[in-house]
Amino acid sequence: MSKSQPVHGPRIDHVLAQAPPGAWRHLSAGAGAQGERFCDWAAARLPAAWEFDGDEPTRR
Known part of the structure; x- marks a missing residue:
């Protein structure tokens, strides 16, 4: 994950x-x-973090 990729979820x-x-x-x-x-x-x-090109979470 790059530092410019937005993170969504709880603070x-x-x-x-x-x-x-x-x-x-x-x-x-x-x-x-x-x-x-x-x-x-x-x-x-x-x-899990959602990737831009997938339907399932690919990382934790």
């Missing part, structure tokens, strides 16, 4: 707000100039 901030507290993990994102960088991570299955 990502609404999806993230629905994640239960137990879904999040505080993990290292690697070393930075001022030490270890930490981010909060969660995974979610999003609706």
